[in-house]
Amino acid sequence: MLFLRADTNSEVRKTSYTELADLVAAIEELGEEDGWSGELTFRISLVVDELAQNVVDYAYIDTPGDVEVAVTSTDETVVIEITDEGKPFDPLTEAPAPDLTSPIESRPIGGLGVHFTKTLMDDVEYRRESGQNRLRIVARKVK
Amino acid sequence: MGINAERADGTVIAKADGRIDSSNSREFHSELEAVVADSDAALVLDFEDVAYISSAGMRVILLTAKSLQKSGTKFALCSMDDSIREVFKISGFDKIIEIHQSQAEALSAVGA
Numbered sequence: 282m283l284f285l286r287a288d289t290n291s292e293v294r295k296t297s298y299t300e301l302a303d304l305v306a307a308i309e310e311l312g313e314e315d316g317w318s319g320e321l322t323f324r325i326s327l328v329v330d331e332l333a334q335n336v337v338d339y340a341y342i343d344t345p346g347d348v349e350v351a352v353t354s355t356d357e358t359v360v361i362e363i364t365d366e367g368k369p370f371d372p373l374t375e376a377p378a379p380d381l382t383s384p385i386e387s388r389p390i391g392g393l394g395v396h397f398t399k400t401l402m403d404d405v406e407y408r409r410e411s412g413q414n415r416l417r418i419v420a421r422k423v424k
Numbered sequence: 425m426g427i428n429a430e431r432a433d434g435t436v437i438a439k440a441d442g443r444i445d446s447s448n449s450r451e452f453h454s455e456l457e458a459v460v461a462d463s464d465a466a467l468v469l470d471f472e473d474v475a476y477i478s479s480a481g482m483r484v485i486l487l488t489a490k491s492l493q494k495s496g497t498k499f500a501l502c503s504m505d506d507s508i509r510e511v512f513k514i515s516g517f518d519k520i521i522e523i524h525q526s527q528a529e530a531l532s533a534v535g536a
Binding site for chain 2: 330386
């Protein structure tokens with residue numbers, strides 16, 4: 282189960298989604314309501330998509346569980362907190378760095394999701410706390 | 425997500441649409457494999473109607489590029505919006521796969 286808790290202008294909503302695509306669609310809807318630029322909405326949707334997929338693929342590899350995505354929007358930033366109760370998994374250090382320079386024939390497949398996060402977001406932090414993996418991502422609204 | 429393809433003189437023009445993500449990347453891969461044959465001279469993949477692509481879709485693009493290189497089929501992409509173009513840039517794919525502004529430019533680049 283995936284949750285989105287959105288906090289924009291103090292209005293808190295909590296909704297659950299069973300499909301990642303629905304969660305990403307909800308993020309896009311939220312961005313539209315909150316007046317994000319199309320480019321910001323794309324970046325945030327992509328990063329949430331990649332990181333939530335990682336949680337499903339790695340933290341919950343043995344036992345499925347919940348992923349909570351909380352979005353807090355201020356005048357200058359969007360802060361996204363992704364929390365799960367799966368096994369300890371820090372994508373920022375455990376995901377291998379992608380090879381971005383080899384020619385086609387030897388370019389390895391994969392490793393791009395976390396790279397997108399590091400490249401497209403302004404700040405990313407991981408903490409393991411109270412049996413939870415917690416990722417906090419910050420995107421500035423104006424570059 | 426869907427792909428509409430047409431072939432003229434050994435060049436396949438495939439136009440994808442919608443969102444390409446982990447929920448449909450396998451389908452995207454099999455549809456892409458189905459529209460091009462080893463004997464084709466070139467594949468132009470048009471992104472004009474693609475709204476979104478995640479790493480799952482980028483994986484398919486790279487697998488396709490590898491497979492087309494082996495069969496000696498030229499591969500060019502075109503008509504991406506800025507956000508998708510940025511995904512290709514930060515993936516480093518713009519250095520190994522040709523990306524053109526328009527379908528006409530892509531066709532001209534592959535010699536069609």
